[in-house]
Amino acid sequence: MNESEQGLDFSTVIASTVHDMKNSLTLLMQAQAQWLARLPEPERNTSEQGVIDFEFAHLNGMLVQLLGLYKLGANQLPLRPDYHELDDFIEAQLASHQDVFKSRGIAASYDVDPLSPLGFFDRELIASVLANSINNAIRYARHALLISVHDEAGQTVLTINDDGDGYPQQMIERQDDYVQGINHSSGSTGLGLYFAGRIAELHQRNGIRGRTRISNGGPLGGGVFSLYLP
Amino acid sequence: MLAYHQKSFLIVDDFSDFRSSVRSMLRELGVKDVDTADTGEQALRMCAQKRYDFILQDYHLGDGKKNGQQVLEDLMTDKLISHESVFLMVTAESSQAMVLSALEHEPDAYLTKPFNRSGLAQRLERLQQRKNLLKPILEALDHGKPVEVLNACIALCKQDPRYSPLCLRYRADALRDMNQNEALERLYNTILADRPLPWAYVGLGRLLFKRGQVGQAKEVYEKALKLFPMMPALYDGLAEVLVVEGDAKRAQHVLEEAVRLSPLAVRRQALLGKLAMGNEDFETASKAYRQAVSQGAQSRFKDPESNLGLAHALISKGSEKGLDTRTRLEINSTLSAVAKENPADPGLQIRARLMKATSLLLNDAETAEKLTEQAMLRLDGMEQFMSPEAALLVAKQLQMLGQASAGASMLKNCAEIYGDDPKVMQGIAKLTDDPTILNTSNAAADLNRQGVRSYKAGTLGEARDLFRRALAMQPKNISIALNMAQSLLHGADASADPALLEECRASLKMVGLMPDSDPRYPRYQKLRSKAFGE
Numbered sequence: 001m002n003e004s005e006q007g008l009d010f011s012t013v014i015a016s017t018v019h020d021m022k023n024s025l026t027l028l029m030q031a032q033a034q035w036l037a038r039l040p041e042p043e044r045n046t047s048e049q050g051v052i053d054f055e056f057a058h059l060n061g062m063l064v065q066l067l068g069l070y071k072l073g074a075n076q077l078p079l080r081p082d083y084h085e086l087d088d089f090i091e092a093q094l095a096s097h098q099d100v101f102k103s104r105g106i107a108a109s110y111d112v113d114p115l116s117p118l119g120f121f122d123r124e125l126i127a128s129v130l131a132n133s134i135n136n137a138i139r140y141a142r143h144a145l146l147i148s149v150h151d152e153a154g155q156t157v158l159t160i161n162d163d164g165d166g167y168p169q170q171m172i173e174r175q176d177d178y179v180q181g182i183n184h185s186s187g188s189t190g191l192g193l194y195f196a197g198r199i200a201e202l203h204q205r206n207g208i209r210g211r212t213r214i215s216n217g218g219p220l221g222g223g224v225f226s227l228y229l230p
Numbered sequence: 231m232l233a234y235h236q237k238s239f240l241i242v243d244d245f246s247d248f249r250s251s252v253r254s255m256l257r258e259l260g261v262k263d264v265d266t267a268d269t270g271e272q273a274l275r276m277c278a279q280k281r282y283d284f285i286l287q288d289y290h291l292g293d294g295k296k297n298g299q300q301v302l303e304d305l306m307t308d309k310l311i312s313h314e315s316v317f318l319m320v321t322a323e324s325s326q327a328m329v330l331s332a333l334e335h336e337p338d339a340y341l342t343k344p345f346n347r348s349g350l351a352q353r354l355e356r357l358q359q360r361k362n363l364l365k366p367i368l369e370a371l372d373h374g375k376p377v378e379v380l381n382a383c384i385a386l387c388k389q390d391p392r393y394s395p396l397c398l399r400y401r402a403d404a405l406r407d408m409n410q411n412e413a414l415e416r417l418y419n420t421i422l423a424d425r426p427l428p429w430a431y432v433g434l435g436r437l438l439f440k441r442g443q444v445g446q447a448k449e450v451y452e453k454a455l456k457l458f459p460m461m462p463a464l465y466d467g468l469a470e471v472l473v474v475e476g477d478a479k480r481a482q483h484v485l486e487e488a489v490r491l492s493p494l495a496v497r498r499q500a501l502l503g504k505l506a507m508g509n510e511d512f513e514t515a516s517k518a519y520r521q522a523v524s525q526g527a528q529s530r531f532k533d534p535e536s537n538l539g540l541a542h543a544l545i546s547k548g549s550e551k552g553l554d555t556r557t558r559l560e561i562n563s564t565l566s567a568v569a570k571e572n573p574a575d576p577g578l579q580i581r582a583r584l585m586k587a588t589s590l591l592l593n594d595a596e597t598a599e600k601l602t603e604q605a606m607l608r609l610d611g612m613e614q615f616m617s618p619e620a621a622l623l624v625a626k627q628l629q630m631l632g633q634a635s636a637g638a639s640m641l642k643n644c645a646e647i648y649g650d651d652p653k654v655m656q657g658i659a660k661l662t663d664d665p666t667i668l669n670t671s672n673a674a675a676d677l678n679r680q681g682v683r684s685y686k687a688g689t690l691g692e693a694r695d696l697f698r699r700a701l702a703m704q705p706k707n708i709s710i711a712l713n714m715a716q717s718l719l720h721g722a723d724a725s726a727d728p729a730l731l732e733e734c735r736a737s738l739k740m741v742g743l744m745p746d747s748d749p750r751y752p753r754y755q756k757l758r759s760k761a762f763g764e
Contacts, residue, residue, distance in 0.1 A: 015326060019290075022322040023245075026344035030251035033346065037258075060344060067323065078329045078460035080428055083395040088356045095352035096345060117392050120425050124324045124340065205425070 011074055018067045022060065029056050033099075050103035054138060057100050061135050064128045065195050072198050079202050081122045086156075087112045089123065090147050093130045097138070106141050111148040119149070119156045121203055121229050126158075129196045133160045133225045136189060140164030144220050155208075158227040159218065166216035166223045175214050196227065205230040232355050234260040238280065241266045242273040242301065243288040243320070252286060255347045259354075270296030270304075270528075277310040284354065285311070286341070289321040296528045297494065299327070303335045304530055313368040316357045330492045333429055333463045363393065367400050376404035402433055411441060428458050435467040439474075447471050462492040469501070478508050489518070496522050496531040503539045512547035519543055523564060534571065534578055537564040541585045542623070552592045561589045576612045577745075580605045581620060584627045591630065602631045609636065615647050615706070617745045618654045626661055642667050643706070647744075650675045650709045674703040678710045685717055693717050701737060708750055711741040715757045734761050 032052065036044055071077040090110045094101075101108045130147075137145050141162035148159050171178070171189070178190045179197035193212065200210035208230040218224035239261055243249050249266045256264050265282075267273040270291055277285075285305075289298035296304075298319050305311040319337035321327045327340065338357055341350070361368065366385065370378035383401045387394040398421055405414040418434040421427055431454035438447035451468040458464060465488035472481035482505040489495070489502055499522035506515035519540035526532035541561045548557060568582040587601035609624075616624065621644040628637035641658050648654040649671025659668060681696035697714040704710060718734040738758050744751060 015323065019322045022343055026322070027245075027247055027251075029344045029346065030247070034251065034254065056344075064323075071325075076460065078325050079458060080328055080461075081425070082427065083398075083425075085356075085360070088360075091356065092349065092352050096349040098348035099346055115392070118395055120395075124328065124342075127342075 011070065011076060014067060014070050018063050021063055025056065025060055025063070032056075045103060047103075050100070053100040053103050054135075057097055057131075057138075058135050061128070061132045065132060065192070068125070068128055068199070069191075069195055072195075077125070077202070079122050079125070081120055081203065083118045083120055084123050085117055086119045086149050087117065089119070089127070090130075090149070090158075093127060093134060094147070096131070097134055100138055101145075104138060104141075105143065106138060106145055107143060108145045109147075111146065113150055116151050116156075119229065120205075121156070125199045125202070126227070126229070129199050129227060130158070130160070132192045133196065133227075136192060137162040137164075137223065137225070140166075140223055142222075146218075146220055148219075152228070154230070156229045158229070160225045161218040161220040162222040163220040164222040166221075167214050172214055172216065179212065196225075200227055200229070203229050232358050235262050237261060237283040238263040239265070239284045239286065240273065240276060240282040241286045242268075242270065242291070242298070243286075244268050244291045244295070245288075248288070252350070255350055258347060259351055270298070270301035273301055274304055274308075274310065277305055278308075281312060282315060284316045284318070286318050286320055287337070289319055289327045294528070297330075298337075299331050299335070299494075300529060302337060303332060306335050307530065313371040314361055314365065316354070316361060318353065318357070329460055329462065330494055332495075333432055360396075364396070364400075367397070371400070376407040379404040380408075398427070399429060402430070406433070406437070411437060426454075426457050428454070428461050428464075431458070432461070432463045432467060435464070435471075439467065439471060444471055444474050448475075460491060462488040462495070462498070465491070466498060469505075473505070478505055482506055482509055482511065482514070486514070489521075493521065494525060496525045496529045496533075496536075499525065500531075500533060500536045500539070503536065503543065507539060507543055507546075510546075512543045516540060516543035516547060534568045537568045538578075538581055538585060540564050541589065545585070545589050553589060558589065558593070561586065576608050577614055577616050577620065580608050580612065581616075581624060583608075584624055584631070587631055588627045598631065602628075602633060606633065606636055609640075614743045615708075615741075615745060616644075617747055618644060618648045618651070618657065620745075621647075622654075622657045622661065629661065638662065638664065638667065642670065645671050646704045647706045647708060649704065649707060650678060671704060671707070674700040674707060674710060677703075678707075678713060681710075681713060681717070685713070685720075690717060690721050705737075705740055706743075708741045708744050708748065708754075711737040712750060712753060712757060715761060719757065719760050731761065 036049070068077060087110070090112065094108050094110065097108070100106075134145070134147075137160050141164050144163045146161040148161070150157055175193065178193040181194045193214070196212045200212050203210035210227070210229045213226040213228070215224045215226070216222065234256075239256055241249050241252050241264065243252070243266075246268070249268070253264050253266065265276060265280075267276055273285075273287070287298045287301055291297055298321075302317060302319070305317075311317065317337045318339055318341045319327060320341045320343060322343045324340040324342050331337075339353060341353055364386070366382035367379055370382050379400055383397040383404070387397055398417075402414060402417055402421075405417060414437055415434070418430050418437065421430045422434065431450060435447045435450040435454070438444075438450060448468065448471045451464050451471065454461070455464050455468065465484050469481040469484045469488070472478070472484060482502065485498065485502045485505060488498055492498070499518045503515045503519035503522060506512070506518060519536050522533070522536035523540055526536060541564055544557050544561050545553070548554070553561070565582045565586050568578055572578040583601045583605040587598040587605070590598040590601070615621075621640060625637045625640040625644065628634075628640060641662055644654065645658055645667050655668070655671070662668070677696050677700035681693045681700065684693035684696060694714070694717045697710060697717055700710045701707070701714050714737045715734045718730050738754070738761055741754060742758070744754065
């Protein structure tokens with residue numbers, strides 16, 4: 001049999017490097033939090049702190065996405081869907097961005113229909129999509145961010161709303177190109193849309209695939225990112 | 231709010247910075263009772279001493295150490311953790327840990343690094359709420375009472391039907407434990423008709439396989455693998471099906487796929503070794519057994535069979551050219567471990583020596599002879615039965631080592647114990663053409679078959695008589711002895727007639743020497759407890 005030793009395979013390299021990078025990031029964030037706790041109150045809420053918190057979260061989101069994209073390409077992204085409590089799920093995402101919200105003065109809230117409290121999806125994958133889109137919304141939001149969930153013809157629709165200027169019209173018109181990976185020109189937002197679209201597609205029910213949608217308006221009047229999960 | 235000051239926490243992580251950071255987060259939340267451990271072994275010892283409400287377990291505890299998944303498995307198998315406790319698996323990258331996790335032992339949640347205090351607090355708060363919601367189910371699980379679990383699920387679903395999907399898994403596991411196969415199959419099918427839940431596919435496949443509906447089990451696994459190609463448990467199930475269908479080659483390929491996804495699995499590696507060995511793919515076999523041995527060192531699934539398998543694969547791989555020094559060293563160390571760690575098991579002592587002697591046949595005939603002698607001495611005094619695979623290999627090696635008559639008596643013994651199994655007889659036929667060995671079991675096996683027919687027809691006296699005659703010919707035959715015992719216990723007269731009970735006990739005593747790996751061992755235990763009133 002062909003059992004000659006192969007060199008390191010790239011997925012192992014990426015996985016273990018991201019693993020190390022995330023451990024570094026973890027220790028950095030913890031050290032920073034402890035250091036911050038020792039500072040007198042007025043020195044805690046500086047604008048630099050806002051930058052640090054946001055970039056920590058951004059960096060982490062990118063690492064997760066990097067690994068996710070690689071695994072998607074190599075068909076190694078595991079899908080393990082299950083029923084999850086939606087309010088818990090969204091709360092967890094908001095809680096992990098709590099420091100950024102605070103330092104940027106953004107009021108984040110969520111709204112889940114109490115009649116359908118459960119959703120069916122892969123928690124890790126959808127969490128990475130949500131984390132990225134929250135990150136993106138924070139970048140453009142002025143004061144407010146709202147995540148709402150509703151049921152649309154049997155599909156769970158998660159929307160992330162902000163009160164910023166919204167997506168450029170051209171991006172909204174050509175969003176399918178981004179999702180299909182045809183156009184990467186708009187940097188991290190475009191790549192994020194591609195990633196989100198691919199993750200959404202992995203979720204299927206009776207032949208219907210999950211999808212994403214960007215638009216402007218919504219209850220906060222800014223950008224709206226919607227994730228449809230069948 | 232969670233009453234943090236009343237809850238006990240255990241943090242398990244090999245990074246001291248991480249432990250102290252999480253500890254200070256918990257203190258800020260008001261937690262008073264925090265213990266820490268830096269290895270899984272230490273965590274297990276601590277959980278044996280004290281019940282923790284929350285365990286934060288890091289997944290990677292360093293190479294060559296128990297990982298978080300193994301710690302969780304040990305905690306659950308040894309019942310060191312209550313179902314009401316919250317077990318959080320902390321990882322830098324959760325999707326990989328999920329692929330590697332065993333379906334039977336999943337943590338309550340994964341917590342992905344990095345996390346901050348509000349993130350941690352949110353998870354703790356919510357998980358505690360869920361535990362409170364499910365409390366009656368979890369209590370019943372701790373008591374090990376599946377009927378109560380089922381009732382608790384029904385009550386909860388009635389009280390709040392919105393949460394009924396959260397009970398599905400508990401319901402299915404309870405029905406499985408109660409052997410309610412029809413109801414379980416209906417439940418799985420209902421679940422899967424609505425949503426493709428990976429664990430439900432695995433459960434349905436296993437159920438169908440258990441009931442002998444092998445073809446249907448195969449369909450379920452193949453369908454599920456299209457949806458979830460990253461689920462090792464589905465490959466395991468499919469491989470099991472293929473083995474039964476006699477397609478050992480494809481079974482091996484399927485298991486290799488599972489090993490690629492999830493290499494850290496002692497039993498999977500050992501099974502792959504066995505399959506590859508049967509397929510004469512010694513390269514794959516030695517690799518898989520080597521993994522099983524080295525991973526087994528930290529695992530509860532450590533098994534000397536893997537050491538013997540590794541040595542056997544290495545010997546078979548190099549038989550033409552003789553063995554190089556490195557291979558001889560590896561064989562030596564893996565077999566020494568068997569001999570050293572199992573001093574009271576004569577079968578393993580014999581097998582380790584014969585295996586080593588076989589490996590030295592070309593290079594060191596003198597030592598080989600000495601080891602063979604030692605093995606022969608022990609073989610003489612050994613009463614326990616070896617498994618058929620082990621017995622056949624021992625016989626073959628005895629033949630190779632120039633002990634033809636000892637080999638023949640081993641085969642004869644094996645034919646007596648397992649002669650009713652045509653597969654074993656085929657194996658024996660490969661090693662001998664001596665008609666006295668090959669035909670020795672025919673008459674007894676025939677009587678045994680007739681006995682089973684009479685037993686099923688309800689003519690108990692006739693059945694007993696047939697089994698009695700068969701057993702007189704072959705007193706060590708496991709099937710016949712078990713049938714004898716069962717037919718004696720079946721009638722109303724067994725308790726009244728001390729002679730019948732004595733006869734029953736005698737036949738069980740003899741086959742009590744069977745290896746506990748034998749598939750009939752549970753049946754033996756059941757009969758034994760009936761006959762001896764234990």
